[in-house]
Amino acid sequence: MLTTEEPLYLKIRRILEHEVRNHLQAGQKMDSESRLAERFNVNRHTLRRAVDSLVQEGLIERRRGVGLFVLDPPFDYPLEADTRLTANLAHMRTRGQRELLRKFSAPAGSPVSEILQVSPETQTFCLEYLIRTEKKTLSLASHYFVYKPFEKIFHEFDKSGSLHAFIKKHYGLQLKRVSSVISAGAPNPDDATFLRIPKTLPVLTVRSVNIDKATGKPVEYVRSRFRSDRIELSVKF
Amino acid sequence: MLTTEEPLYLKIRRILEHEVRNHLQAGQKMDSESRLAERFNVNRHTLRRAVDSLVQEGLIERRRGVGLFVLDPPFDYPLEADTRLTANLAHMRTRGQRELLRKFSAPAGSPVSEILQVSPETQTFCLEYLIRTEKKTLSLASHYFVYKPFEKIFHEFDKSGSLHAFIKKHYGLQLKRVSSVISAGAPNPDDATFLRIPKTLPVLTVRSVNIDKATGKPVEYVRSRFRSDRIELSVKF
C-alpha cells in the first residue's frame, strides 16, 4: 500500500491538524474515530494513530465514552514572556472576567482542615471560579470557607461584587493574606478540562491563606491554578 | 481477557522498565520485539505499545532493521509530592550546597541588556550554580553582572562565601531585590541535563533584579530554575 512515501497516518494527521487549527473552535466536538476512519477510508487503528499524535501534541483531547474535543491551540507558547500576562501576586489581581464554575459543600477533609484549623469533619464550602479575558482562559480559583458562620457567602454571594467586600459588609471581617506557596506541575484532569489545556502544559499553583486581621484566625483558603503559557506571577518587595 | 485491571501493555511496560533500569547496561541490545512478544505471550502490537512508552520516555531506542537498545541515562523519575522543600522567595534561601557549574563572559544580548540597562554590546558575565542537598539536585541559578566594574567578582569570587557580602566588601554596594517574576514551563535541554530531570518535568523559573540600594541602579540579574518536583516557593506578606 505504500511506496517509500509518507505513512498514511501522518498524512491524515496533517489534514486533521489543519482542520483543527483553522476550521474548528476550541472546545468543539469532533467526529468520532469510527466516522473519521470511514471518511479517510482507513482502519480505525490507523486513524487512531493519527489522533494519538494530535493528542500527544496537545491539540485535541479524548474523553472516554464521549468523543474527541478541540483544545485551545498552544499558539502563544512563546519562548519569551512578552505576550504573557502578569498577575500581581500580592493583590492577586488578574485582569479578567470571573465566572462561577461550581460551588459545593463538603466536610473539610485532609488538606483544608489543617489550613482552616478545624476538624476534618467540619462542614466547609467551596466557590470555584474560572478567570478569563475575552475568550482566553487564564486561571481557576477555588475559595474554601468553613460553612458554620459563613453560609451567607455560599447562598447569597453573587459574582458581581468583590468577595472580600461582601465579607467585610456582612461579617465585619477584614481579611489579610499572610503567605502564599507557589508550585508547578501537571494539571489534574478536571483543571486541564476547565482551563482547556493539554495535560502536558504545566500549571502554576498558588495556595494562600487569608486571616481575619483582628483575631488572626484563618478564614479563607484559596487555591489558584494558572495556565503557565499565559500567566506569570510577579512579586514586589 | 481483561478484568477491570491494569492494561496488559502497562504491566509489560513496568516489567521491561525495571529490567532496563536495573539489569541492563547502557548501549546493550535487547531482545527483539517478536521475542519479547513471545516471552510475554502477547501479540506483537501489545508488546509494541509497551515499548512505545519506554521509547517515549527516553529509556530505550529503536533502530530500524537492527533492534532495541538501552539508552544511557537512567534518570530517576521521582514523584516526590509531599517531600518537597520550600524555598523562601523573599530571601531566596535554598538550604543546600552551591556548586559552581560554569562561568563565562559575553555581550549582554537581548534579555539581559534591557534588564541591566546597558547596550546589547556591553560585556557582561555570568556565574552559574547548581544547588543541591546531598545527592539531590534542586535548582540552577544564573547570576548576570556587567563586566565593567565588577570583573573582580568574575575572577576572584569563590563559592565559599556570600556573593552579596563579597560585593559589599569590595564595592561598598548594598543590594536590594526589587521584584521577582515567577513562571513555569518545560526546561531547556541544558537545564534538564544539569537538573537531571526529564524534559517532561516542569521547572519553576524566578527572574529577579537586584539594585544598588543607594543609587537605585540595577546591578545583578538572577535567573533561577527549580525542579518542580522538589521545590515550592513561599512568599510572606
Add this chain to the structure above:
DNA sequence: AAGTGGTCTAGACCACAGC
C-alpha cells in the same frame, strides 16, 4: 440501550540493516 474511546488479537506486507 447506543455510541464512544481503550485494549487486544491475528495476520500481512513493507523498508531497512547486516551477513
Add this chain to the structure above:
DNA sequence: CTGTGGTCTAGACCACTTA
C-alpha cells in the same frame, strides 16, 4: 538472504458516558 522494526487491515470485546 534473514531478521529487524514500521505500517496497515480486520474484527472483537471492554469500560465508560449519556440519554
